[in-house]
Amino acid sequence: MEDKIKLTEFSRGAGCGCKIAPAVLEQLLGKNQTPPDSRLLVGNDTRDDAAVYDLGDGKALISTTDFFMPIVDDAFSFGKIAAANAISDVYAMGGKPILAIAILGWPVDKIGNEYAARVLEGARVKCREAGITVAGGHSIDATEPFFGLAVNGLIDIGDLKKNNTAKAGDWLLLTKPLGSGILSTAQKRGVLTDDHLGGMIETMEKLNTVGEALGKVKGVHAMTDVTGFGLLGHCMEVAQGSGLSAEIYYDRLKTLPGAIDYLKDRIVPDATYRNWNNYSSNTAFEGGVDVMQAFSLLPDPQTNGGLLIAVDDTYLPEVQRLLVSFDLAEHTFPIGRLIEAQAKTVTVKNA
Numbered sequence: 624m625e626d627k628i629k630l631t632e633f634s635r636g637a638g639c640g641c642k643i644a645p646a647v648l649e650q651l652l653g654k655n656q657t658p659p660d661s662r663l664l665v666g667n668d669t670r671d672d673a674a675v676y677d678l679g680d681g682k683a684l685i686s687t688t689d690f691f692m693p694i695v696d697d698a699f700s701f702g703k704i705a706a707a708n709a710i711s712d713v714y715a716m717g718g719k720p721i722l723a724i725a726i727l728g729w730p731v732d733k734i735g736n737e738y739a740a741r742v743l744e745g746a747r748v749k750c751r752e753a754g755i756t757v758a759g760g761h762s763i764d765a766t767e768p769f770f771g772l773a774v775n776g777l778i779d780i781g782d783l784k785k786n787n788t789a790k791a792g793d794w795l796l797l798t799k800p801l802g803s804g805i806l807s808t809a810q811k812r813g814v815l816t817d818d819h820l821g822g823m824i825e826t827m828e829k830l831n832t833v834g835e836a837l838g839k840v841k842g843v844h845a846m847t848d849v850t851g852f853g854l855l856g857h858c859m860e861v862a863q864g865s866g867l868s869a870e871i872y873y874d875r876l877k878t879l880p881g882a883i884d885y886l887k888d889r890i891v892p893d894a895t896y897r898n899w900n901n902y903s904s905n906t907a908f909e910g911g912v913d914v915m916q917a918f919s920l921l922p923d924p925q926t927n928g929g930l931l932i933a934v935d936d937t938y939l940p941e942v943q944r945l946l947v948s949f950d951l952a953e954h955t956f957p958i959g960r961l962i963e964a965q966a967k968t969v970t971v972k973n974a
Contacts, residue, residue: 628734630701631811634692634767664780665716669787669864672712672847675778683780687712690726690771694807694926695824698738702745704827705770708850708927710753713776714831715848715930717784717838720776723750725760728769742770753830782838786857787864789845789933795869795959796942798833798951799826799929801854801920802882804892809885819881826879827927833949834930840945842938849928853898855906855921857931858959859968865933868965871921872974873912875958878920886919898922902969909972917971929954933961 660666664683665675673687689709693701706723713720725746729739743757750757750772757772806823809815815823837843845865849857854871862869899922906921908914934942943955 628738629696630693630698630734630738630768631696633730633734634769664783665785669785670860671786672715673776675716675783677780681780683778683783685713685716685718685776685778686773688726688771688773690769691926692767692769694827695810698741699745700824700828702742702770703749704824704927705742706746706749706772707828707830709772709774710750710755711831711834711848711927713774714834715784715846716776716778717782717834717843717846718776718778719835720753720755720774722775723755723757724773725757725762726769726771726773727760727762728765728767729762730766730768731764734768746770746772749828749830753832778838784838784843784846786845786847786861789861789865789867789961790935791867791961791963793844793933793935793961794939794957795858795871795961796932796934796946796954796956797849797854797876797929797958798831798932798946798954799829799849799925800877800879801923801925801928802879803827803926803928804853804895804924805882805885805890805919806879807926808892809881809890812890814885814888814890816881819879822880829927831927831930833946833951836945836949837930837932837942840934840938840942842935843932843942844935845933847931849925849931851894851924853895853922853924854928854931855902855969856898859902859905861931861933862961862968865961866964867961868963868967869959869961869969871959871969871971872957873917873971874973875956876920877953882920883916886916891919892924894924895919895922898924905968907967907970909970911973912971921971
């Protein structure tokens, strides 16, 4: 069935670009930090990917939720992307997902229920691929469509990966190309080609299953997934949370086919400017980098983006072999490195 309704026409934002701006989020959470709890291993104080609760038997429960408005027009693909994105938070902690609950908002007077059913079926397909079940959920009649999951996972506490435990000298690797925000904006403007649409959907639907395996690698000191704040924002979270600075090797970054060409036509998501305004004062550039292009690419909001991995130098070959075994051979070269704290948190340079 080919969808006659284009879902993106009913949403102001798209995918993880719907996220509240970082500065506004700081205001919202500033006075609402997680209260002390000796069994809560990860709360909202570090802006990590999920909450983690000690179960008292050497294992911990990972709990997360993520939902957003449509980033693609096809309902079935939207369901798969939203599900993969929510599950990614568990993988980003090094965990194994075990259960999902659906979250659905639907303008029933504007979009037929059959489209909502296709969104849910897409989510079930992606959850089956992850080895979990959509066991229930909650839905409301909303003015704009949105969908996502609440996901639980398990992990051995010794394998837990956080976003604030990197060490100076760690290499940074990224498991997916950048540019999904750029391509989704091109789609909303009606200029995205079918070939580029297929590549965008493929990468956003792809599960970050390698995260569970990376959790077992002791030399992986920190991990997060790159979503609405872009590579720049999430790299800055890792570096600042760890009391370090970071170098990003701009010439080693992979991009989705077509992304740079659309940038040349100034097709940039609104969230890119929002992100840049929050992170630019703490970012430096060294010679040889196309600053205007980097300005548009590094803060580009990703939806179900890749895992950003901080790995000790001696464990880099092990992680590279692991990535190859998950068909991620093109992402085995480091795209940056953590260094001792500098005047700027992130320096963008060529390798």
